Amino acid sequence: MHILIVAPEQIPVPPVLGGSVEISILAIAKRLAQNHRVTIVSRAHSRYPRHSSIHGVEIYRVPTGSPMTYLSHVQRFVKGKRFDLVQVDNRPRFVGPLKRTLGSTPVSLFLHSLTFVGPPYASRATAAKGLSQANVVVANSSSLKQQLSSRFPRSSGKIRKVWLGVDTKRFSPVRRSQSSRAFKVLFVGRVIPRKGVPVLLQAVKRAQSASSRPLQAIIAGGSTRSGYLGSMRSLARKLGVKATFLGTVPHSRIHHTYRKADVLVCPSQKHEAFGLVNVEAMSTGLPVIASNNGGIKEIVKHNRNGILIKNYRQAQPFANAIAKLANDGSTRKRLALRARSDCLQRFSWGASARRLSQVYAKLRR
Structure with missing residues (x-):
């Protein structure tokens, strides 16, 4: 099958710094x-040629601009070419125009969140x-599938789940030398209100009095x-929390950051469709403390491979979990081993590609 994947207009593939959608596109494509x-x-993008080949994937780059300007360049690129299936990532409004350009070619809409199916984007x-025009809609978690089905009931029958x-x-995992007594609490993601960094900093402050080890927060984003x-830097100083703000770490180097930590905390305050940082941490052999919302709870299983926080708008439950893992090395090791095992069995990119292939094979019958 010849599959064309149409990436969004905002970030190039591969991403220069980061972008979970573009990371996922290339990883699954390979x-x-x-x-x-x-x-x-x-x-x-100025860093990349107009055409390159990466692990057997041909990448063509066209001028960008507004979404519809970019779409016009995509349509120009595909005109006269033959594909067996087209996958559009995160842009429902691209589906109809591409179907008209490509005729009878099936079009899949792969959604990574609810962001582009509501205001201000649509x-x-x-x-x-857009959903109704797609031949199939792919959601990256059961939670996102449920949300989409509820919002767009007429398209619910064509929505399929494919985990990232x-x-x-x-x-x-790597064997770490015990060069520091500090227990390092890592956050990875955009530093924006919905990601819960204030909750994390307040939790580290509260956990310090119950922890047998000094605590250090690492904010990568x-x-x-x-x-x-x-x-956020001012808040850390005000709370007296030792915090290192790394800024944006390119995804090509982010695995080194995970290896420096003892635990990942994902205190998301709003719906997370999947939460790529959680599986990255788990695969690195880190236990995860995360908000019990959205698709996160499909990945993190409470007291099996991490700790889920039900009252995630409050700092104290996170503080209790941080202190528990700082003080209890055996629990930390048990959760970390299971986290790594679960990623190997359920959350590899190979597993994602196999499931997507099955969805597309049925579409072609």
Whole structure:
């Protein structure tokens, strides 16, 4: 099968720094390319040539701009070419125009979150039209599938779940030297209000009095909100929390950051469709303390491979979990071993590609 994957217009493939959608696109494409012919069309970037080949995946880059300007360049690229299936990632409004350009070629809409099926990016009617025009809609978790089915009941019968994954070789445990007594609490993600960094900092502050080891917070991520990162640094100082703010760490190097930590805390305050950072941490052999919301609870199993926090808007439950893992090395090791095992069995990119291949094979019958 010749599969064309149409990436969004915002971030190039591969991403220069990070971008979970673009990371997922290339990771799955490389595994699909082991059994299929795979082409990606992505936005142009000064760092990349207009065409490159990565692990058997052909990537063509076209000029970007507004979503519809980019789409017009994509349509120009595909015109006159033959594909067996087209996958559009996170852009419902691209589905109809591409179907008209490609005729009878089936089009899949792969959604990674609820962001682009609601305001300000799309009205309910526009998003519903995009879903209805797709031959199949892929959601990256059961939680996202349920949310989409509830919002767009007319398309619920065509929605399929395909979990995302992790590169289990790159994100792998290493033996750490005990050069520091500090218990290192890691956050990875965009530093924006919905990700819960204030809750994390307050939790580290509260956990310190109950911890047998000094605590250190490591914040790996930049911010798109002017001044917000500075306000988080100020909050850490005000609380007296020892915190290191790394800024944006390129995804090509983020595995080194996970290896420096003792636990990942994911205190998301709003729905997370999947939560890629959780599987990256788990694959690295880190226990995860995470909000019990959205698709996170499909990955993190309470007291099996991590700890889920039900009252995730409050700092104290996170503080209790941090102190527990700082003080209890045997529990920490048990959770870490199971986390790594679960990633190897359920959350590899190979598993994601196999499931997606099955969905697309049924579409082609």
